[in-house]
Amino acid sequence: MYEKEYELVKRQYDDMIEMIRTMTSMDRGSKYLPGIMQIADYMANQLQQMGCEITRHHDDIYGDTVVGRKKGKGKIKQLFFAHMDTVWPEGTVKERPFEIRENLAYGPGVSDCTPGLVSSLFLLRTLNELGEDRYGELIFLFTPDEELCSPSSGQWTQKYSKEADIAICMESPEDPGTFISSRAGSVYYNVYVKGKMAHAAINPEEGANALEELTYKMNDILAKKFPDVYLVVCQMSGGSGDCCVSDNGYAMLRYRIKSWDSAPQIAEFLKEEEQKTYVKGTTTSIEYWPENGFGPMPRLPWMDDIIKLVETTSGEMGYPLKEGYSYGGCDASNAVLNCPTIDGMAPESVGCHSVGEYLCLDTLVPRTALLAVLVEKLSRDERYLKKSL
Numbered sequence: 001m002y003e004k005e006y007e008l009v010k011r012q013y014d015d016m017i018e019m020i021r022t023m024t025s026m027d028r029g030s031k032y033l034p035g036i037m038q039i040a041d042y043m044a045n046q047l048q049q050m051g052c053e054i055t056r057h058h059d060d061i062y063g064d065t066v067v068g069r070k071k072g073k074g075k076i077k078q079l080f081f082a083h084m085d086t087v088w089p090e091g092t093v094k095e096r097p098f099e100i101r102e103n104l105a106y107g108p109g110v111s112d113c114t115p116g117l118v119s120s121l122f123l124l125r126t127l128n129e130l131g132e133d134r135y136g137e138l139i140f141l142f143t144p145d146e147e148l149c150s151p152s153s154g155q156w157t158q159k160y161s162k163e164a165d166i167a168i169c170m171e172s173p174e175d176p177g178t179f180i181s182s183r184a185g186s187v188y189y190n191v192y193v194k195g196k197m198a199h200a201a202i203n204p205e206e207g208a209n210a211l212e213e214l215t216y217k218m219n220d221i222l223a224k225k226f227p228d229v230y231l232v233v234c235q236m237s238g239g240s241g242d243c244c245v246s247d248n249g250y251a252m253l254r255y256r257i258k259s260w261d262s263a264p265q266i267a268e269f270l271k272e273e274e275q276k277t278y279v280k281g282t283t284t285s286i287e288y289w290p291e292n293g294f295g296p297m298p299r300l301p302w303m304d305d306i307i308k309l310v311e312t313t314s315g316e317m318g319y320p321l322k323e324g325y326s327y328g329g330c331d332a333s334n335a336v337l338n339c340p341t342i343d344g345m346a347p348e349s350v351g352c353h354s355v356g357e358y359l360c361l362d363t364l365v366p367r368t369a370l371l372a373v374l375v376e377k378l379s380r381d382e383r384y385l386k387k388s389l
């Protein structure tokens with residue numbers, strides 16, 4: 001079934017590869033603004049050529065969020081979003097240039113989120129060629145700072161998902177043959193301990209060692225278990241010198257949480273820990289760091305219909321996808337409370353955020369064709385109007 005959509009996407013395969021090459025040849029790490037602006041220009045240009053009205057939300061630090069909107073004749077507004085930034089610093093493109101080996105593509109960012117960017121653009125191209133215009137509106141949202149937890153673009157994902165009836169997050173799935181219906185999130189805390197310096201040999205008893213205090217507290221913190229929560233100590237530092245009692249200690253805690261229910265328990269425990277003193281003369285402050293980390297993406301009842309639609313349609317197309325889970329956070333958590341959202345719909349990739357990352361090229365066509373059929377189906381079914389849910 002749906003050979004027309006499949007064949008149309010398949011005919012564009014070489015163009016897709018060229019686009020992947022173009023994108024992986026741009027240094028576009030989140031903190032490299034010229035690269036971010038280069039990809040933002042590229043995405044805006046592509047969307048414009050395909051009939052979208054463009055809005056660019058500029059941020060001096062993080063660069064532009066690019067939005068392309070295309071109105072159709074129907075009612076259902078569908079949002080597709082992906083991020084343009086990668087985790088790779090300037091110069092990586094030169095070190096690890098794009099290449100294809102045995103149907104796998106390699107290069108910086110080729111796994112995250114290049115598949116989502118390319119598939120979104122070719123989805124639109126395919127819909128245009130099919131003459132499909134029964135959607136209410138297609139909104140494409142491409143963000144510059146997801147790898148930093150979207151400090152500038154989180155608000156835009158919130159805004160456009162409020163407008164949309166349905167949202168599709170174009171991250172790649174975690175496992176082959178799956179898409180994502182829920183994700184873990186994280187909460188970050190900074191632990192700061194202040195002490196008092198003194199000579200380590202002459203008068204250590206007059207000091208207050210912040211590193212000792214931090215060590216006792218870290219023992220408590222590591223020993224404390226919460227259900228379905230996984231703690232990673234991401235950073236620790238401190239010390240005042242080789243022959244000094246340390247007056248400072250620092251640790252960064254990242255709790256991976258499956259639901260927001262665990263967050264208050266963690267907060268309460270850390271409050272108690274903050275107030276304890278093991279080493280006289282030290283003080284501790286433990287601060288929640290809301291700007292860092294994505295919240296969890298819960299599987300909400302209003303996603304049932306779209307999940308079923310993806311499973312049925314992919315099966316009909318001979319490319320069955322099953323619902324999956326991810327332990328990584330992403331922008332889907334900024335959308336899911338505003339409209340039914342599914343995730344992991346981009347072509348499949350392996351090894352994201354590692355030098356061995358690659359994109360599975362044989363998933364480009366079936367995944368993009370599936371998206372085209374989904375848009376056609378969603379556009380013809382008023383059940384997907386958000387107000388009717």
Ligand SMILES: [Zn+2]
Nearest residue numbers: 083112113171
């Ligand atoms: Zn990503």
